[in-house]
Structures are given as C-alpha cells and as structure tokens.
Amino acid sequence: MKKYIIILTVALASFGCDDFLSPEKKQGLSADAFWQNSTHARQAVIAAYSALQAHDGSKWTFFEQMYIAATWKSDGILNAPTHYGQTIANFTNGSDEPTFSAFWKSNYTGIAYANQLIENIPDVADMDDAEKAEIVAEAKFLRAIFHFNLLVAFENIPLITSTQKSSDEFLVTQATPSAVWTQIEQDLSDAKAGMPASRSGEDVGRATSWTASAYLGKAFLFQEKFPEAVTELTDVVNNGPYDLLPNYADNFNGLGENGVESVFEIQWSADRANNNDERHPFNFEVTPGALGGWELFYPSDWLMTEMQADLTAGSTFSDRVYSSVFFNDPSSEMLDVYSGVSTPYATVQADLSHPKFFKKYTGEFDKTYYNGINVHMMRFADVLLMQAEAMNEASATNTDAAIAIVNRVRSRSNAADIALGSMTQAQLRQQIRHHERPVELAMEYTIRTFDLYRWANGTAAPEPISTVMAAHSKPFADNFVDGKHDVFPIPLEEMNKNESLNQNDGY
Template sequence: MKSKHILLTAIITISGMACGKDYLQLDNPNQQRVTTFWKTENDALMSVNAVYQALYYDGTFMRFAQCALDLRGDDMMSPSPWDVLSNTGSFKLFNNTIMQQWLWIAFYGGVTRANFVLANIDKVPFKDQNLYKRLKGEALFLRGLHYYYLVTFFNNIPLITKFYEQQEEYYPAQVAPAVLWDQVYQDFDEASKLLPVSYAGADLGRATRGAALAFLGKSYLFNKKYELASAKFKEVMGMGGYELMDNYGDNFTEAFENNRESIFEVQFSREAGGITLGWVSSPGADWSKTTARAITFGPAPFGWNDAAPTQWIVDEFKKEKTKTGGDDPRLQATIYYNYPGCKLYGQSFQTVYAAEPGKLGVKKYGNGDGKVPDEKDWRSGVNERLMRYADVLLMYAECENELDHRAECAKYIQRVRNRANLPDRETEFAALTQEQMRDRIAHERALEFALEGHRFDDLRRWGWLQNATRLAELKVHDPEFNSFVPGREFFSIPQAEIDVNKNLKQNTGY
C-alpha cells in the first residue's frame, strides 16, 4: 500500500513584517501567518507534511537527485544529448549549471521547512504527546536527511539550524564538513529516540526509528567511525520486522512498495495531487506527486535514454554463476540486455534492438513490465527506495571487516548473496585479509546496488578517486572518468549563490 497522507502539500506562506506603526498594514485574512498558524495539532501535521513535500521537487527526488547520485558511478554513464546530464557523468560541470543550482535550492528548501517546524512546534498545545514526539522526530529526521545529501553533494556548505525571517540573516559562511556531519549525527540520533518503529494505514511511509538509525549508521560509516556505525546497524537488525524480500526485483516496482526490506522510501503516486510537474518553485495544489526517473533513465525509444548501464557492471554480474549454473538473477532485474526472452514494455528486446544487439538499458525503477507502452508521460508512481535492509547488512559487514571481525563480515555478505542463489563461500571469505575483504565488499555492493545511486558515494568514501591505481581501474570501467579532476568528487557551489552571498567560497577543482 502506498501512503497518500504524506503526499498532501501544506503550503505555508510567511508574510512580510510591518514596516512601522505609522504604516497601514493590509493583511490578507485568508492567508496564514506565523501569528495565526501553530494553533492546533493539525497545523503541526500540515507543516511536517510540507517538509516531505520538499522531496518531490525536480531538484530532489523527482529527477535531479537520482541523476546526481547515479551518473557519476562506474556502473552507469550518460549518453544524454542534454549537456547538464552528460557533463554530470563526465565530471565536466562548471560553476553555473542548473544541476548544482537545483540541488542546492531544493535540498536547502527542505532544511528551511524542517527548521520552520522545529522553531514553532512547541507553540502548539498538544494533547497527544506521542503525536508531538513523532512529528518532532520526523522534522529532525528530514532535516538530517536533507543535510546528509547536501554535504555529500557539496561538502563545504553553510549550516543553518534556525528559521530566519529577516533577509539579512540569510548570508552565512560555510562550516567545516565535520561540523555539518556532527549536526547530521545529532538530528538522526534525536529522531531515533522520538520516532515509532512502524506505521500503518495512511501514515505508512513516514520516517521510522529504523530509518533514523540506519542513516545515522551510514553517516558514521561515511566518516570511518566504524564502531559507532556498527552499533547503529546492530540496533536496526535487532528491531525485528526487517528482512530481505524473496524476490530481489520486488524492491523496484509499484507492486511491493513499503515492503519488509524497505527502511525508507520517497512515496510517489499517480493518484495523489494533480498532473502539473513539480519544478523548483512554490508548490501548487495541482502538483503531481510523481517521479520523472523512469522517463529520464528509460532506454530509447521508450524513454529518453539519458542514462545507461556500463558494460563493466554487466560483466561484473557474470563473473560468478548461481548454484544452478545461471547468471546472477539481479542482472535481469536491473538491466535490459540481449538475453533470450528479454521483454520491455511488452516488446521483444531482440526485435526492438535488432540493429544494436549490444544495447543496454536501465530496468530498475522503470515501468517496463508491459502495463504501459512507454514512459513518455513523465509521471511514474514508483517509490524511490533510499534505504534498504540489504544496505544495512552490507554496511554492517563492512564495519566488521574494518574492526577485524572477518568471520562476522563474511556471515552477512553471504546472507545477501543467498537471495541471489550464489554459492556459499562464507568460510572462504572469512579467511581473507582485510584488504582482500575490502575488494570483496566492493564487488558485492556493486551488484546488490547497481544503478541505485550508491556506487559513486562508495567509491568516494573508499578513497578510490585519490588512488592512482584505483582511478585507472575506474577509467577502464567507464571512460567518463578520464575527465575526472581532483576536487570534482563534489559539485561546485552554485555561482548564483556565490554572487548573492559573498561569504561563500568555491570548492577546489572548479
């Protein structure tokens, strides 16, 4: 079941302050103001819903966040004729492009909305203290989530934790990334103590304790705090309720959304809202709550073919056969390619691509199961899974390797492999050295999360972009890495922001 409740948009407008007592103040009695809002529990609920709304912009998970996360990995490349996307994949984005600008605007917009909630929620006379704790926890989680993506995209950014009403206060300087990460840790940690374990009915899909703990662990892992990260992943695993889905492909379709493997996903729906697409502007009641990932990543002629798998990731899938001698089943769940019986949008792959049998297309998060003829209406309802239980298991395994617990690491690697019916190699893996296990983890994560936006962040936190040998490997995997310049593991600070805020300094490499 897909939640419709949190897809509703709360549009809150803050009116300008009066210029002085000698001026006539003409307030619109039909427009909410800070002084008239924050009176009821429903006001607080609407405000938290508005923070979720920030996840539906084109600059967040309607489209651009997925492009920013996916296109820079060696598992995906961009053949797009639109230079904004092709240059993202080849690290050629310079100072003033809409990729950086829209990411910055949309994710900071989510921060602002969360700050608005946290600055005002205590004004509401809650009768239901559980609702109060939950809503505050959701706002903290969502602020932490938006900052998590901002710091991983840009690294050197301002930290804003207050809701400012005066324009002159909107020109903060950047803080050290460690300071930003400390805020992310704090937000996720506080949220984990306030959020419920699960929801039901209309509230299904809201942030849970497991989501806060999982992202807290991932944030620690990003910064090599392995003991802290391991402890948080253990908490998630000890909660119960989470398990791998039997069928790997069920994690990427509408049919099995909010399933037992899902820890947090962005709720999209063709039935909620209107049909107007959500760009980076003030939201309207007619806005669609859909995603453009499917049309953007879908192979031509069904979609725009702005993204495509690399041959390297296909070959990586084929390195090891299943127990029955077949290809890893995750390959066919992830990629359209030339194999017997391959169908997409009700048509035979061999027929559609007779002139290019080596064609590779993105299958994950698409609608190519035959129910629609193509992706050309922009509006997909497939939820974006930002955190799966499989990620928790493999991140925990990674922590255990770094803590010299190889047997424990091997156990959880094999647990994920079992779903793909791959041979049991737990004993073999347990005997690996730490460095050999790092290579094994890199391989296993590449297959489990191919085309899901995890690969580039993995490469960056492992230090591969700063290692000449590893970078040479990446260039073989994906020639787009030939134009990588040190410093461009992060996006540039949008030039338009620097022009307005003289306290901002450009990232290195630009």
C-alpha cells in the same frame, strides 16, 4: 503534497509593509493563523518530506537535475551523448551547472522546513505533548538527512539549525565537516529516541526510530567509526522490523513499496485524484527507444561486466542481474512503456540504438503514462552490506562473519555463496566495494557516487576516484581531478548571493 507546500510557504512569509497596505486576510492562512493544531503540523511535516523530491515540487527537477547530479559522475553510469548532464559525466562542469544548484536548493529547502517544525511545534496549542515530541524528532531526522546529502555532495557547507529572522542572517558561513557530522549524529540520536518504532495507515512511509538508527549507522560508517557503525547497524539487523523481500524485482516494480525491505523511500504516487500529480518519468528515462522510452543513460561497460559475473551455483545470471538490466540474453525482458507488454531482448534487438539498458523502476505498468513507484533512499540490503563492510573494516577477525552477511544478500537473488575462509580482509573489501554494492544497488539514488567519495577521502585503504575511474574504463576518466571532482562545486548562484561562501578547490 504540493498544496501543503503552498500553504506552508504562504503561511510563513512575512512582509514589512505598513498596516494600511496589509489588510486582514479574509481567506487562506496567515503566519498568525498557522501552527494552531495537529492538522497544521501534519501539513508542515508533509512539506518537509516533499523537499526530498525537489524544492519546487517538480518531477523534472528531481529526475533531470538532482538525480543526474547524484549519479552520473559514478563509474556505473554511461550517459547518452545527446542528452542532459554531459559536463557532469565527462568531468568538465563548472559551478554554473544547474543540477548542482537544484541539489543544493532542495536539501536546504528541506532543512528550512525542518527548522520551522522544530521551532514552532512546541508552541502549537491544540496538540498533545507526545505528538509534539514525535514530530520534533521527525523533523530532526529530516534535517540530518538533508545535511548528510549536502555534506557528502559539497563537503564545505553552511550548517543551518534555525530559521533566519533577518536578511543579514542569510549571509551564512560554511562550517567544518566535523561540526556538521556532530550535528547529524545528534539529530539522528534525538530522532531515534523520539520517533515511534513503526507507522500504520496513511503514515506508512514516514520515518521511524529504526530509520534513524539505520542512518546513524551509515553516518558512523562514512566517518570510519567502524565499531560504532557495527553496533548500530547490527542492532537494526537483529532487532529492527526489516528483512529482504523474497523477490529482488519487487523493490522496483511497486509490489514491495514501503514493505519489509524499505528503510526509507521518496514517496511518489500514480494517484491523480484532486488534480494531484506525484508520478515520475523513470520508466521513460531508462527504457530504450525501441520500447517507447527516451534512453537518457545506460549501465557502464564495467558495471555490465560485474553484472555478468554475478552467477548462480548453476552458472546462470542471478535474479538481481535480470531485474536490474536489459541485455543480450534469452531470459532478459523489459516492459514496453506504452503497452506494458514484457518484451524479450531478441524481439527488439535489431531496433536498439545501444546494447544494454537499466530497467529498475520500470515495472508495474499502471496505464498512467509516467509511474508512481517510490524511489529508494535506503534498503535493508544496503544496511546488510554496510554492516558487513563495517565489520570487515573493524577487524580482520570478522571477515568470515562479514562474508556470511554478504551471502545473505546474494542468496536472495540466487547468486552463489562466497565460501567462508576464501577471502582475506582486503579481498572482501574489494568484493564489497566493487561488486556487491554496485551490483546490488545499481543506479540507486546517491549510493555509488557517495560511496566513491568516502572511499577516496577516508583512511581505511583509500582509493582515489581517478584511479577507480581509469580502472573501470569510465569515459573521460582522464578529465577527473582528485580533490576537485570528488565533490560538487558550490553553485555559482549561491556564491553570487552570499559573499561569505568560499568555493571548493579547483572551481
């Protein structure tokens, strides 16, 4: 994948030198030589997907910058006090925080690649029209996802739908959030209509029409277009190819990779053939030092309270609890990073520097030091919980039907069912917001931070994030300023480059 990024970047570079300073290239690709056939198109598509990892192709940029930016502000994360992201976790960051810059750059890099595809694919000579249409639709899907990430993270962003042709065009202004949402909906609708319904062979993991439909439902939910969200998400649930994996843990140990529960994943790989390295260090970052890890962050006390309230009918902890966290319980085990041996909590308890740890993405010991387990952007369990939430918000008469959907997710992990008729609309809202979603989707990329943003900034029972942080005993909750820390600051380096940008309030 990295070699394709290099090819595309070089091929699309343009230089204003005189001809005698630009001799004909005898090797490699020039701008004129690219965009000639389906191989080039495929390379360009892979480059666009690669921006989901990071703009510079580095696993460190993703896991020690982008992931931190998108998760450590949440009430479910407690960061280790001697590691990265201190100012993010304690809400004292300024606009010079590099994690926000990495998130901005990576998503806009993806948009740039997607726009290049949309503009150039129609003119590729050695390629049939059907394949061209599919790739343009796929590029629109990716452009929508990147804009979605930026919009929810920064709120006030430039809307970029074409490649810049001159230096002046780089001095872009910010669009209204409603204009960006309109473009996201259009791109996802086009992608839904133009992409294939399934992928096979080496294309497994690329987006499909069902992926676009699920994200369109999510876009409706974030805008509180509840009836539209119900329609879209119900179609995905009833007619799409997805289901819950029988074993919750298989979502995070590599066994369910790109499987029936996968709606969209960031692709990583332990395969190091041809000097490729698409591994990541998640196993080290969450594992306790006593098991060879770096323990960069932990589940918060509030999240652990919710986890330990997630019980089976027999009053034992559910499967998703044991698969998500490592804690003081006779049945709790975690892999040693180096040996791959599953170790009971009691065996290392005396050597632990902290009492509880996350354990997602640490499974499938493959003896490659780091691992290649894909990182979820959306799982079918998320789709079901969004469907239940949208139904409950659309009408109080839907509450029992929504409870049944929530129970489908709970039952997979052997959590006891919620009795029908036992909750009002408001009670189920709180159950979904502050138990089902944080427990089922704990520490998953962008999920909780983005959820808190939409619940704070919507009109359906809004919850100021400062109130949630205080109620959930988030350390440094007193530092959280509503209307400021809800979103990221526009990165200082972007402000310095482009005088047309306006900084978000409070920074």
